[in-house]
Amino acid sequence: MPEMNHRGYRLHVEGAPGAQAAVRLEGRLALEDLKALMADLQAVPVKMKPREIAVDVAGVEYLDSAGAMALIEMENLSRSLGIPFELLGVSEKDHGLLCLIDREALQRPPLRPESERPAIVVRLGEVARRQYRDVLEIMTFVGELVAALAYCLVHPRSIRWEEVKFYMKRAGADGLPIVALISLLLGLIMAFMSSLQLKQFGANLYVANLVTIAMVRELGPIMTAILVAGRSGSAFAAEIGTMVVNDEVNALVTMGFDPIRFLAVPKVLAAMVVVPILTVYADFFAILGGLIVGITGLDLTAFTYIQQTKSSIRVFDFATSLVKAVVFAMLISGIGCQRGFQVRGGAEGVGMSTTSAVVSAIFLIIVADSAFAIMLHYVRH
Amino acid sequence: MASSNTEPVIIVEGLTARYGEVTILQDVSFEVYRGERFMILGGSGCGKSTLLKHMIGLIKPHAGRVVIDGVDITRADEETLHRVRSRIGVLFQADALFGSMSLAENVSLPLAEYTDLPPELIREIVRMKLGLVNLAGYDNHMPSELSGGMRKRAGLARAMALDPTFLFYDEPWAGLDPVTAAELDILIRSLNEGIGTTMVFVTQELASIFSLGQRVIMLHKDVKGIIARGTPQELRETSSDPRVNHFFNRQAD
Incomplete structure (x- = not known):
């Protein structure tokens, strides 16, 4: 019973159950038809x-390793069913390929089972240990x-001042535009939203x-x-x-x-210098944003607005906002460097540590800010 | 002539490569025959890797063309290029295995992209390919858990996932110990002879040049092109060019 199909190979099967089956293969036995080829061959x-x-x-005009695998799988299957199997007319080249394929490897289970999800207790323990x-x-x-x-404080000459300057530019000067823009918008929004409420009481001023108070005390350093x-x-x-x-x-250590x-030291020092300066910038631009709303939307003069600002702070x-900024700078740069040193593996490790540096830094900033809020409350009174 | 087959399958014609204003290669032409092990040799900075990147279509040449199996890859559209790429395997110098994936996932990636085979069949092919490079059983290991030689072989298994017609190797022996390098030679030779893959190597590893190279071209940075062609033995024994002699006899210029 000859059998034809539209694939790259042609399969002719002759024989009957209980008798000898003669299978003749022609054409390309290749990866692109592997699914059909495997099904056809294993059906025999x-x-x-x-x-x-x-x-x-x-x-057979062309045989690749996928085609060879299909033949070997057919042989394995026949043998496991107790049917003697013979391959005829194998060219020298194809023989080389068939010999290359490790028959045992096709059956052998992986040395390590696919990782399964461990039980919840195990996972909790893992997390706790990792945190610790x-x-x-x-x-x-x-x-x-x-x-x-x-x-470095005792030996200031051991500090790499060139590096400190470089990171001051990177972390500080290069960050000015975005800090200014965001603070200005923040000031505009705060002024606009609060003016909607304060207007009702005639408390525009x-x-x-x-x-000023929101920005200088809290939002400036945090933002x-x-x-x-x-x-x-x-x-x-x-x-x-x-x-x-x-x-x-490792090269540095050796x-x-x-x-x-x-x-780490140049980065931390640079951050400790520039973050307070950036904070002052942020305060200034937020107040400027408020001023714009005050003049354009609340009929205030620039002079009154600035006087009021001055008296409120x-x-x-x-x-204290500058002190906070210095502390935040140490936290950000310190955790950034620490996460960097922690990296193991390759590209994925770098990605994870970068994410973790930002998340941990923001977390620490908020924790430190809460501590400051409580401390300053008692200092003020 | 070590290879009896002289049907050219890769044709590089008048290739000029430039990075910005700097010319790396000027008017380079050669052919690679079907099923042979072809080597591009030369000292550091002569443009070997640049040439390879042009041959696999990663960079477009400034002038000239690269024809792979009848397709001019310098002018082909994305679709044609995609088709040609499925027939090309590349083993990069730094193995380029994806660190976040197990070996099995690395090898199955091209199979899942280019074929519509069911997952069980892909797993079976992956097992077969890992067996081909003597890494049977390492399916679920991560690249970082393996030695350099094993990673190279895993990279080779991934490069061969689709049974490519052409395999390109960029410095495959770099960083391998002599024993591992010799084992890789044996593996590459048996794959070349068993499957008939056309192989192009970029290398400067003398031992492997003599054990595997059938035809070679040698590039030199002074001429920005080819200074010698032939079999490695021919070049070593008959070349009158001192630059070629120094290379093959491992002497200082």
Whole structure:
């Protein structure tokens, strides 16, 4: 019973159940027809159930490893059903290919089973252990960083000032436009939204107080810190992480450099200088945003608005906001560098550490800000 | 002539490669025959890897053309290029395995993209390919858990996933110990002879040039092109060019 199809190969099967089956294959036995070929070939021993099978491949023009695999699978299947199997007319080249395929490998299960989802208790334990290790690593890093900073304080000439300047430009000057834009818009929004409420009581003027107090005390440092975490904290982590992956950090160690002093200290110092400056910028632009709303929407003069702004803010508030900014800068740059040093593996590790640097930095900023809020409350009164 | 078959399947014609204003290769022409092991040799910075990148269509040449199996890949549209690419396998110098995927996932990626085979059949092909490169059983291992030689072989298994007609190797022996390199030679030779894949190597590894190379061309940065062609033995024994002699006898210029 000859059988034709539209594929690259032609299959002729002759024989009957219980008798010998003669299979003749012609054309291309290749990957593109593998699905059909496997089905056709395996149907012979399974459906026909002959006494023995002889496959003639003399007419095969092209055989690739997928085609060879189909033939070997047919042989394996026939043998497992107790049907003798013979391959005829194999050219020298095809013989080489058939020999290359490791028959045992097709059956052998993987050395390691596919990873299954462990039980919830195991997973919880894993997470807890990872968190514990993470906290330990962060504490170790903080210790090392503080030691390195202290060393640099005593030996200021050991600081790589060129690097510090470079990162000041990267984290500071290059970030000015986005900080200015976002703060200006924030000021506009705050002033506009609050003016809708305050207008009802004829308290238009107090828009200036609201914008200034909110911005200088809270939002200025926080907004700036979050922006810097996104721009620079992530960049620090990615940069150091890639250096770890490329063995550059190991190279530093073998050359006798302390990687923390060499890589982390310049970044932390740069951040500690520029984040307070960026915060002042943010405050200024937010107040400018409020001023724009005040003049255009609330019939206030620039002079009154600025006077009101000046009277609403104390030097103490301004100073504490700068202190906060310095603390945030240390958190952002410190965690960014730490996540970078933590990287293991390759590209994926760098990606994970970058994400983690931003998320951890924002988390720490909020925690620190809460601590400041409580502390300052008692200092003020 | 080591290869009896002289049907050209890869034709590079008048290829000029430039990065910006800098010319790397000037008017390079040669042919690769079906089923042969062809090697592109030369010292560092002579443009070997640049030539390879042009041959696999990663970079478009400034002038000239590259014809693979009748298709001019420098002018082909995306669809044609996609089809040609499914017949090309590349083993990159740094193995380029995806670190976030297991070996089985790495090898099955091109199969899932270019064929509509059911997952069980793809798994079976993957097992077969890993067996071909002597990595049977390593399906669920991650690339980072393997040694350099094993990663190279896994990269080869991925490059061969679709039974390509053409396999390109960029410095396959770089960073391998001599024993592992020799094992890779044996594997490559048996794949070439068993499957009949046309293979193009970019290399400067003398031992493997002599054990595997059938025809070679040698590039040099001074002429920005080919300074010698022939079999490795011919070049070593008969070339009068001192640059070729220095290369084959491992001498300083």
